[in-house]
Amino acid sequence: MPRAAVLWSIAALGLTAGSLSFALALTSDHVNEPALQATLMDWVTLPYIFGGLIAWWRRPESRFGILMVLAGFTMFASNLAWTNIAVLHSVGQTCDLLPAAILLHVFLAYPTGRLERALDRALVLFAYVTAFGLELVGMLLGGFGPNNVLEITSEPHAAELLLRAQLLALSACALTGVAILAFRRRREPRPARRSLALLTNSFSLGLVMIAVLFTAGAFDSPGFETIRRATLLVLGLTPVAFLSGLLGARLARSAVGDLFVELRSDLAPADLRDALARALRDPSLELAYWLPLFGSYVDVDGRLVELPHDDASRRTTMIVRDSIRVAALIHDPVLDDEPELLEAVSAAAGIALENGRLHAELGARLEELRASRARVLEAGQQERQRLERNLHDGAQQRLIALALELGLLELRLRDDVDARQVLKEARREIALSLEELRAVAHGMHPAVVSAHGLGVALEHLVARAPVPVRLSVELPDRLPGRLEVAAYYVVSESLANIGKHAHASAATVGVARNNGHVIVEIVDDGVGGADTEDGSGLRGLADRVEALGGSLRIWTSHGAGTCVRAELPCA
Numbered sequence: 001m002p003r004a005a006v007l008w009s010i011a012a013l014g015l016t017a018g019s020l021s022f023a024l025a026l027t028s029d030h031v032n033e034p035a036l037q038a039t040l041m042d043w044v045t046l047p048y049i050f051g052g053l054i055a056w057w058r059r060p061e062s063r064f065g066i067l068m069v070l071a072g073f074t075m076f077a078s079n080l081a082w083t084n085i086a087v088l089h090s091v092g093q094t095c096d097l098l099p100a101a102i103l104l105h106v107f108l109a110y111p112t113g114r115l116e117r118a119l120d121r122a123l124v125l126f127a128y129v130t131a132f133g134l135e136l137v138g139m140l141l142g143g144f145g146p147n148n149v150l151e152i153t154s155e156p157h158a159a160e161l162l163l164r165a166q167l168l169a170l171s172a173c174a175l176t177g178v179a180i181l182a183f184r185r186r187r188e189p190r191p192a193r194r195s196l197a198l199l200t201n202s203f204s205l206g207l208v209m210i211a212v213l214f215t216a217g218a219f220d221s222p223g224f225e226t227i228r229r230a231t232l233l234v235l236g237l238t239p240v241a242f243l244s245g246l247l248g249a250r251l252a253r254s255a256v257g258d259l260f261v262e263l264r265s266d267l268a269p270a271d272l273r274d275a276l277a278r279a280l281r282d283p284s285l286e287l288a289y290w291l292p293l294f295g296s297y298v299d300v301d302g303r304l305v306e307l308p309h310d311d312a313s314r315r316t317t318m319i320v321r322d323s324i325r326v327a328a329l330i331h332d333p334v335l336d337d338e339p340e341l342l343e344a345v346s347a348a349a350g351i352a353l354e355n356g357r358l359h360a361e362l363g364a365r366l367e368e369l370r371a372s373r374a375r376v377l378e379a380g381q382q383e384r385q386r387l388e389r390n391l392h393d394g395a396q397q398r399l400i401a402l403a404l405e406l407g408l409l410e411l412r413l414r415d416d417v418d419a420r421q422v423l424k425e426a427r428r429e430i431a432l433s434l435e436e437l438r439a440v441a442h443g444m445h446p447a448v449v450s451a452h453g454l455g456v457a458l459e460h461l462v463a464r465a466p467v468p469v470r471l472s473v474e475l476p477d478r479l480p481g482r483l484e485v486a487a488y489y490v491v492s493e494s495l496a497n498i499g500k501h502a503h504a505s506a507a508t509v510g511v512a513r514n515n516g517h518v519i520v521e522i523v524d525d526g527v528g529g530a531d532t533e534d535g536s537g538l539r540g541l542a543d544r545v546e547a548l549g550g551s552l553r554i555w556t557s558h559g560a561g562t563c564v565r566a567e568l569p570c571a
Helices: 004-027 034-058 064-082 086-094 098-109 118-141 156-187 194-218 224-263 269-280 333-337 339-412 417-444 447-452 454-463 481-502 538-547
Strands: 286-291 296-298 315-321 324-331 469-474 507-514 517-524 551-556 562-569
Touching (some): 004 034, 064 086, 269 324, 269 339, 315 333, 333 339, 454 481
Antiparallel strands (some): 286 296
16 A cells, blocks of 8 residues: 555645646747647646546555556656757657557556556557657657757658658557457456446547547648647546546445345345345356365356366455355456455355355255266166177077077978977077067167167167057257167157057157257057056156256146157257
8 A cells, every 4th residue: 555645745746747737838939829738738647647646545456556647747748848948848859759658558558557468568568669769769860949959960851751650650559559458348248337338448549549640640630739639638538437437436335235235135045146246246247155065166056166267357256254265256357456345245245155055065966966866877878788788799699509500400300290399399489588588688778779879779669669650850960879778768668658558549759859958759649647656667767867967747637648758958
């Protein structure tokens, strides 16, 4: 925190600078309309100095306030060119274009006062070299009047060409600065704050006016003086917009009282996040609860949340109560410029977060349970697939080989009628055993699904259905294996139930993708009355579908048929 004496001393120097500007203009022998000129310059100089002092006082950790103060005194330094004293005139003339460079620096360094990107630093450095370094070279070449004490050679034409080049280069720098500000605004959307939008717009407008002014000066435009006055008027508005933003932040802190009133009504966890977002004026705010049992942060529904690290677009503020971390606010980085507001809202929220944390912990346990069910289902599916493969490659192959050997033996014993009859009966029993084994293996894992896809598997299933079935499969490509198997079992079990209980004359089966879900629907025209609990197998289907994050619904009534509809997420 800067000392009050330092701030008051700088404020006194600013007032002195403003007064001296008037004195220099009024006593100058080469300034047209001196009172108007001095008023316009003070309109820019003093707001930057005093606005910077306020910013430095309110945000001592930010360099932005100091940078604004330096910008104001740099503008005063350029006013020294009005004096008739040769040395001071030369100093002021050397600083004539420097305000454009430092204003570019100020606008690109908001809100921290630091140039965060290499492009910004390179652009500002180029602007300083152009505005000050080349101006000094021009002074050495002469051409700036009789009071130029730095003149070592008289090359007014070269000095004029150099000045035009400086003006055009600084104009290009200003327009590049506008492009950078526009890119930042598009890439990093900010909360909907009028004061911030006004400030960003004033930065851009100021740079555009500087570009127009310097372009007009480079080509000796007849309206140059009018453009210069308009530019000074616009530049003086930027500190006003900045101060209005500070006032808005102060008013925002008064909204913490409203937050306390809301928190007394025992808000639901989702409503708590909305209340915090309103108090901070950040609709993008996220609230993450710390769960010590899981050692992680989760949202209100129990889903894992990763806190941003080294991310320029998001920031994290921890909420601690009684030296124990409770939650974290993930917010827009612009709130870093309002630490008091963040601290006040965090303190208010800490009191009300315990219920939300318990809700989030319950959600995390449910999420863990869902994941556990999915893992159990996947493990069971893999084990059934392994058993099906073993049956196919082992027992089935041996039975087929035995049937072939019996067939050969039957040919050898063609003259022994009794032996041939026994062998024929044995082959028939083997064939029945193979059919039963294939049915068992197919029940464990439908290999046709893995090999040929859901559509082909359902065609085989419908062909063996106990009633005529109209099949419609509208899938642009194959689904993940677990979804294809689940959909197959839903159709298989439903058709089996239709054959056993429905007494239906026809059925339809439809499979399609819609809004990130696979929809499986089976409808029959039977007697209805399907029971999800009484041995129909539908409860097991529901468990299978829900383990994949889906839902199974059944519509049935006596005499009006049954509709089974499964929705499986497939994002």
